Amino acid sequence: MLADKRILLIIGGGIAAYKSLALIRLLKRAGAAVTPVLTRAGAEFVTPLSVSALAGEKVYDALFDLTDEAEMGHIQLSRVADLIVVAPATADLLAKMVQGRADDLASTLLLATDTRVLVAPAMNVRMWQHPATQRNIAQARADGVQVVGPDEGEMACGEYGPGRMAEPEVIMQAISSELGSGPLAGKHVLVTSGPTHEPIDPVRYIANRSSGAQGTAIAVALRDLGAKVTFVTGPASVPAPAGVAVVRVETAAEMLAAVEAAFPADAAVMAAAVADWRVANASGSKLKKDGSGLAPALEFAENPDILTRVSQGALRPALVVGFAAETDHVAEYAAAKRLRKGCDWIVANDVSPATGIMGGSENAVTLITAAGSEVWPRMAKDAVARELAARIAAALRA
Known part of the structure; x- marks a missing residue:
């Protein structure tokens, strides 16, 4: 090499x-x-x-x-x-x-x-x-x-x-x-990572418990195989990796715009935990208690489906990898999601509180493709990332 x-x-x-x-x-x-x-x-x-x-x-x-x-x-x-x-x-x-x-x-x-x-x-x-x-x-x-x-x-x-x-x-x-060598040399891979924050008012927001650790590890593993990586990250609790192009966003709408701006790409790994909904009537000022004991009425709107946009868009990468964090019927729900979204692979994991995976240092995933599902043993998120990066390199070579 x-x-x-x-x-x-x-x-x-x-x-x-x-x-x-x-x-x-x-x-x-x-x-x-x-x-x-x-x-x-x-x-x-x-x-x-x-x-x-x-x-x-x-x-x-x-x-x-x-x-x-x-x-x-x-x-x-x-x-x-x-x-x-x-x-x-x-x-x-x-x-x-x-x-x-x-x-x-x-x-x-x-x-x-x-x-x-x-x-x-x-x-x-x-x-x-x-x-x-x-x-x-x-x-x-x-x-x-x-x-x-x-x-x-x-x-x-x-x-x-x-x-x-x-x-x-x-x-x-x-x-x-x-040095521009390795199995992914000359390839551009987009990676999304971390949560999105959807504002309720200037000081409050809707989010989830994603740390961004798995997406960050994937970006590092792809970089180490020689890929040019564009890393679009929400407000993660882990630092962004060195040696990649980092684009920081807050909301799902901002993430979609950053993803579309990053194309064309040879592969996309959509590891971000994007909020499904946003507050349609977000306040420009901090919401205050009024003494009535009643909570403010929040109206919700559905966020753009970034994975579907990427999988079915005109500039679709050759390989699109989605993620599915589930608490029930993990493989079943993830397989249905792959078909519904139109992506090539889904990396599914069980994020039930008892697993300690959400925000933890380890992961236990099931890789779902058109050929079926493959259960990987529980391992460090860095190891999951290296295995996934190797699979991506092999798929792009093929």
């Missing part, structure tokens, strides 16, 4: 540096050339010999090495790559990158380049959550740096939380996406 691509891999200091060895293997297997740069701290965890042996190239580790400067100066080294990958990206490396500091080879390379940069953060959970690190990562994203991870899990120090470096396979997917 990465034939003729050159990756400049900067290995920072941290226990996660051992994963960089597996990443080098994956990059080489995909056909990429890997130029490794090892920081002084990184060399405390992996040896230059092991890195060089796997990469098949010299390891660069000193800014003031006369031989290296004569053969390939650090300025040239920073610009011959198609992508610079920092894995692990420590809190110190991130800070240097954002502040423009250049006091060693790695930080100098990052400052002296106009090549795209992808970082895989790895650090203690408290370091990751510290306001300084969060400011730095936000600024890095604003500067155009792509960020993959970190994952949540047990740390080498014994603590638990976000801060683990993403797995090499996930970093590989992000690299493929960044």
Whole structure:
């Protein structure tokens, strides 16, 4: 997938540096050339010999090495790559990158380049959550740096939380996406996510309990397979993913307009939980109690059916995937919805309160197609997203 691509891999200091060895293997297997740069701290965890042996190239580790400067100066080294990958990206490396500091080879390379940069953060959970690190990562994203991870899990120090470096396979997917490779390279996929908010008055609205987590995970998985993703999101409780075109909306009408503006697309994944109704007589001022004990009379109107519009519209994508969140007769209702709406697939799930799926970190879905239904085991929403993205890639290839 990465034939003729050159990756400049900067290995920072941290226990996660051992994963960089597996990443080098994956990059080489995909056909990429890997130029490794090892920081002084990184060399405390992996040896230059092991890195060089796997990469098949010299390891660069000193800014003031006369031989290296004569053969390939650090300025040239920073610009011959198609992508610079920092894995692990420590809190110190991130800070240097954002502040423009250049006091060693790695930080100098990052400052002296106009090549795209992808970082895989790895650090203690408290370091990751510290306001300084969060400011730095936000600024890095604003500067155009792509960020993959970190994952949540047990740390080498014994603590638990976000801060683990993403797995090499996930970093590989992000690299493929960044370099325009992967099974969905050249494809445009529209993803809708999150709830919509339908105003009652300026301070109240009708909504549902969707967090947007599943739609966000799907956008990430599609991006990591190389797709160009347009992500239309309502007011979700999870942050929008990096590396995709984000369009923020509030109401169903705004979501419909954003969806139509995003066409043409090769596929559409309609994961948003759109409110079925809106208040037709929404007030322009806050509704007040009048002492009568009577609630205000609200008149409801049906919202536009976005999934039907997409499935039956003139600019219909080759593949349209709808979602059905049900509490009863899940597969039966979802199968009927697929036929009624005209979409190709329906991803159905049981959102009864006892399942904990609505707003939770896991999902248990049934994929319904013209060929029948397939029950997937309960798994993390990220895993559901990766499986669905792989199915979409296979369908578009076919």
